[in-house]
Amino acid sequence: MTRRSTLRTARNQPQQPRSRATVSVILEAAIRVLEQDGWDALTTSRVAEVAGVSVGTLYQYFAHREAIVEALQNRELERASEMLERLLKSPEPKSDRELARAVVEALFGLYKAAPALHRVLAVDGLRLAPPETVVAFDARSVGLVKAFLTVASARLRPMSLEAAAFVIYQSVRASMLAYFLESPAGVNDDVIVDELTELTVRYLTT
Amino acid sequence: MTRRSTLRTARNQPQQPRSRATVSVILEAAIRVLEQDGWDALTTSRVAEVAGVSVGTLYQYFAHREAIVEALQNRELERASEMLERLLKSPEPKSDRELARAVVEALFGLYKAAPALHRVLAVDGLRLAPPETVVAFDARSVGLVKAFLTVASARLRPMSLEAAAFVIYQSVRASMLAYFLESPAGVNDDVIVDELTELTVRYLTT
Amino acid sequence: MTRRSTLRTARNQPQQPRSRATVSVILEAAIRVLEQDGWDALTTSRVAEVAGVSVGTLYQYFAHREAIVEALQNRELERASEMLERLLKSPEPKSDRELARAVVEALFGLYKAAPALHRVLAVDGLRLAPPETVVAFDARSVGLVKAFLTVASARLRPMSLEAAAFVIYQSVRASMLAYFLESPAGVNDDVIVDELTELTVRYLTT
Amino acid sequence: MTRRSTLRTARNQPQQPRSRATVSVILEAAIRVLEQDGWDALTTSRVAEVAGVSVGTLYQYFAHREAIVEALQNRELERASEMLERLLKSPEPKSDRELARAVVEALFGLYKAAPALHRVLAVDGLRLAPPETVVAFDARSVGLVKAFLTVASARLRPMSLEAAAFVIYQSVRASMLAYFLESPAGVNDDVIVDELTELTVRYLTT
DNA sequence: AATGAATGAGAATTCATTCAT
DNA sequence: AATGAATGAATTCTCATTCAT
Numbered sequence A, B, C, D: 001m002t003r004r005s006t007l008r009t010a011r012n013q014p015q016q017p018r019s020r021a022t023v024s025v026i027l028e029a030a031i032r033v034l035e036q037d038g039w040d041a042l043t044t045s046r047v048a049e050v051a052g053v054s055v056g057t058l059y060q061y062f063a064h065r066e067a068i069v070e071a072l073q074n075r076e077l078e079r080a081s082e083m084l085e086r087l088l089k090s091p092e093p094k095s096d097r098e099l100a101r102a103v104v105e106a107l108f109g110l111y112k113a114a115p116a117l118h119r120v121l122a123v124d125g126l127r128l129a130p131p132e133t134v135v136a137f138d139a140r141s142v143g144l145v146k147a148f149l150t151v152a153s154a155r156l157r158p159m160s161l162e163a164a165a166f167v168i169y170q171s172v173r174a175s176m177l178a179y180f181l182e183s184p185a186g187v188n189d190d191v192i193v194d195e196l197t198e199l200t201v202r203y204l205t206t
Numbered sequence E: 001a002a003t004g005a006a007t008g009a010g011a012a013t014t015c016a017t018t019c020a021t
Numbered sequence F: 001a002a003t004g005a006a007t008g009a010a011t012t013c014t015c016a017t018t019c020a021t
Helices: A017-037 A044-051 A057-061 A065-088 A096-113 A115-127 A131-155 A161-182 A189-204 B018-037 B045-053 B056-060 B065-088 B096-113 B117-129 B129-156 B161-182 B189-204 C017-037 C043-050 C055-061 C067-090 C095-113 C113-125 C130-157 C160-181 C191-203 D017-037 D043-053 D057-062 D067-089 D098-114 D114-127 D131-155 D161-182 D189-204
Strands: none
Touching: A017 A044, A017 A057, A017 A065, A044 A057, A044 A065, A044 D098, A057 D017, A065 A096, A065 A131, A065 B065, A096 A115, A096 A161, A115 A161, A131 A161, A131 B129, A131 B161, A131 B189, A131 C043, A131 C160, A161 B189, A189 B189, B018 B045, B018 B056, B018 B065, B018 B117, B018 D114, B045 B056, B045 B065, B045 B189, B045 D067, B065 B096, B065 B117, B065 B129, B096 B117, B096 B161, B096 B189, B117 B161, B129 B161, B129 C055, B189 C017, B189 C191, B189 D131, C017 C055, C017 C067, C043 C067, C055 C191, C067 C095, C067 C130, C095 C113, C095 C160, C095 C191, C113 C160, C130 D067, C130 D161, C160 C191, C160 D017, C160 D189, C191 D161, C191 D189, D017 D043, D017 D057, D017 D114, D043 D057, D043 D067, D067 D098, D067 D114, D067 D131, D098 D114, D098 D161, D098 D189, D131 D161, D161 D189
């Protein structure tokens, strides 16, 4: 399967500042379109218009429509990964419950900042061009969780670390996302954080 | 937002057998297209072709493209609901763990039977026309779970039943789906069922 | 090299009369556009407009833009082939010079009837989609000429029939075409026919 | 039809050596693109890239895209003209057949050296911007041939020199080109040269 | 002179939907 | 009821050309 290259990099030199700026403008525009009008409004011309550049310019930086979403995805996945890594590898000693809560809260913050974006990344991103990207990111996150579980295994219940990491990662992520998407009755910000913390602690520790 | 009515036939009017059959043929065709070629191939003419009817006929039964997906969704959601209801209201006494496992296994069966369909319903369905439908179904499922938790609350840890029902429902559903979509290394059918059972029991009981 | 199919045939049945008519209307429109505004004006929307149908309809019958030119090509090549075949296999006895003149005149008639079309077919057709088509047609025409030369070889000078057929075919065709395209000073309809007849007779006979 | 001027630099103004060099670099790049990737790849940015200059620079020397092809055409036409002139006006006495062969061989050499280029010039050049250019060149070549025929008329058959010059020029040129483009079965380098020589001699002399 | 980012008109193509038969 | 030809708005993407730096 030949995969089209996605970012159009200037032939060689370290991207000019102007270029960088334009790429940014376009991505921000894409987010705005997404947040305001949803996935189906994310047409190349709409994004260009909102970004205040011409379609041509957009295509100077993104090989095709999907490349825009891909770029957004990568940016966001990167942020989430970093957050996870930072917290899980933090040297400050915390109780397991404190750590679980910290992770849940950090994720909460990420999603709350741009719920529509995450909705799209989770929902549409999954069906988009490179399913590998999402799978790979999930694998990477699960890997981080698993690494942590391995270190902490003494304090945990006996279990398949692979599976446990996978399950807790998916559970927390999906519940959080669904919370933002569905605003379920009887659940609020505090409660969801509490419950997901509880879920994590109870599922993993003895 | 005015919502277009979706099925052409009046809700209650006893539908002709031929009509019923045609509707069925179309829905099965849609599933086949979905399973074989994915969401983007689900065009009205493709579905009509596979169903062996003309586009015109298709439009005789479905007001618009989205109505087809909606109908698929409803059918599948109905099945899932029934399953959940049957198990949770079953008179046979089971241990909590047995019941949890029974539900997890039933869900597993449902997904395994038509993974592509569920993928589409979960992933694409969510972004499709009537987000209410999904939300409504989720609400209904969560409601069933909550009803059960209420009855069983004596044996459970103290908690917000609303939130707990929401969290456990989303967690099990998402983990299962992700399992089928991503085939994570180190996890297999048995393990995923075991772990989700464990998750459920640990999260809810003392 | 996978070659896209070009004509969109109605699934099975012998094309409806309406369909046939529409195809014709589109091809005629294409010729008109070509004759009036040249190759670069031959856009799908222009052709559709001139044909009085919508772009959608055009695409119902032609898989892509090139398919239209291909169809024109085939039609015209067919005509030329038939003409050549009819004349060369004609039972009426003619002198070699009479036969040569008959062929040259027939070709002259073909080109004169739609010079712009032939210009495009010769000039643009060559660079278009299926170079094979043109080459194949040339090969077929050369084949017809060669077959004739073989039969008549007793009356001809000794030579490579392959090469002679190729050379005389290309020479007559190109000179005729150039005559229409360039309207060279000092040459008129009668003279060009005379000279190409002369060329043929002198080149082939003793 | 107002015709845009094509070269940026004033016709006679002594061009700077650097300018000359840049023009050359661009033309060579254009040929390389043409030979390697064909007509459709001949975009201004592609040519600039291969030439190692910026599009801006390209436009400094060529008023528009077509001007590049025009320039190529002129260069090549110039060469062909010179060749023809040199041979036809050569003082060394040769038999008619020897002369005919010399011209055919020279033309053969020209085409063989860069078949793709000549293909493009013949096929695409014709449809490009200045049809006058090609017509004018053809007229000039035909003029050279005619001048020669006039001088040699004593040894030739009686005929319209205009027409004969036109016909023989087009015939030899087209057959040669088609030979390179179509690689017809049963014809090789030697044979094609022989036959075109034969064609010329037989057509023109008694 | 050179650069190359930006422009935007315009081209091909798709597909949900309608409606005359 | 069924058919399927016709519609045309909408979308993606290209590329010749300009112009501020």
